[in-house]
Amino acid sequence: MNGVLYPLAAVLAWAALAYRLGRGLRQDPRDPALYSVGAAFALLGIIFTVSTPAVWARIDHALAVPNLSLLISQSCVIAFSGTIQCIIIFWTHPRPGSWRRARLRIVWVVGVLVAMAALFTAAGRQDEHPTDAAATYAQDPVYAAYLGCYIAMVAVGFTDIVRLCLPYARAAGRVWLSRGLRLCAAGAGLGLLYCLVRAATLIEGQLGGDPRRLEALVPVFAALGAMLVIVGLTLPSFGPRLSRIGAWHAQRRAYRRMYPLWEAVTVTVPEVVLDPSAAGNRGVVRHVERRLRRRVVEIGDGIRQLRPYMSGDGDGAVSAERILAACLAHEAARRAGEDDEPQRRARWDAWLAARPATARRPPPADVPAADVDHEDFAAEVRWLVSVSRAMREAGIISEMGSRT
Structure with a gap:
């Protein structure tokens, strides 16, 4: 010994x-x-x-x-x-x-x-x-x-x-x-x-x-x-x-987990992306905190533009379905206005085709909103990650898909 x-x-x-x-x-x-x-x-x-x-x-x-x-x-x-x-x-x-x-x-x-x-x-x-x-x-x-x-x-x-x-x-x-x-x-x-x-x-x-x-x-x-x-x-x-290493790892994980939500929002409202050259980068290693904050801002800006098509916030699963529904409604309105951006439309169609279809109906409008302090960045990140996780598993409701 x-x-x-x-x-x-x-x-x-x-x-x-x-x-x-x-x-x-x-x-x-x-x-x-x-x-x-x-x-x-x-x-x-x-x-x-x-x-x-x-x-x-x-x-x-x-x-x-x-x-x-x-x-x-x-x-x-x-x-x-x-x-x-x-x-x-x-x-x-x-x-x-x-x-x-x-x-x-x-x-x-x-x-x-x-x-x-x-x-x-x-x-x-x-x-x-x-x-x-x-x-x-x-x-x-x-x-x-x-x-x-x-x-x-x-x-x-x-x-x-x-x-x-x-x-x-x-x-x-x-x-x-x-x-x-x-x-x-x-x-x-x-x-x-x-x-x-x-x-x-x-x-x-x-x-x-x-x-x-x-x-x-x-x-x-x-x-x-x-x-x-x-x-x-x-x-x-x-x-x-x-x-610092633990914080870096947590931020990187949150950044990656937000991708499904970020993709749904930015494929529908691409103008909210601050740096199109870095869009969709999930293998981020450097400047993780700055990129995470940028992703939160882009998602927030996109959701604000989708608000007219949403009935309110909710928990992760409810918000995910409402955001998906708002994406479909926003796209339908955009195309009804003779949208002439074929590249953007092709990207949105590819995103839609990749999502599973489900026969569920959208959640009722009176579901209570999640108790999230959106002024608290850490709380905001946790809420967005929960919504993104639910969105990754959620399908496009077939009745809504027929509208586009």
Whole structure:
């Protein structure tokens, strides 16, 4: 498990570092939060790169210090915990006061790192164990003190992260910042479970039990917790882009779904089309919002010209049938006036021939209109999409078709 989850977490951390620094240096190179986030990603990258068994063994062999990678990775976990606290302080406090709060965390972290280094050195040399060094030496009193110091500091740090994240997530005011803080809190929660497993390792070792009993859970809680924190730290940055992508997709889908209604209106009243060269383009990718607004305007202008032949609005299905009926009536009136546009007539005839015929009668005139606020663009789009969807399935009423 270490050889799979740890490299995956390392790749994610280094990728997040490259993304955050590349974007942050262009926007505001003096922002202290940028360097705190960068440091957190770098520390995670080091933690999971060093903890990968193959890398662990190579580092220890090159430096001739067995299990030195244990000290490196766990020291980075301590530093990471303190860095995350500093990031949250920068996010949730004004800049002048945030530095003072952050310095207290930094001093505390440095003190714990010095104590851990001293205990590791006092423990002496041991055999190499790339995947379970902590469990293997949990019975050694000096290693137990070292491990206890590590667990206590990490647990305090992760508890502080949860304590800082959750209240500010509710009051953040920015959707993606709030979501990022919640994900950081969830990742820290998995970190606390990791601490519980490591505490069980320590207790089992000191009581003569099997300290490896829960070792399989360590990479799961550590790697998944780190991944949640990585995503949480990057959400405030790339989250708004996801919103824009979602809005683009929704607008493009609405644009495409309006086509049956737009076609019926514009084949009957072609003069409402603002840009005939782009008419009927359903594979739109660029300028989607502008094209959607243009399509809404064209449909609205066309329906206004068809109003004299309509009995009122209704829900999607009712409005679709009324608009179809109005198209037929408008065309009949147009041809009665000796319309001499053969190209337009041919296009309208082709559209009519492509529609299915049905024997249903038109809806009664007293069907209540749909409760749509046409001043609200989003509501207007939803209503037009519902009408267009109904129109795609509706047929031309045979009794009306006979009039043309």
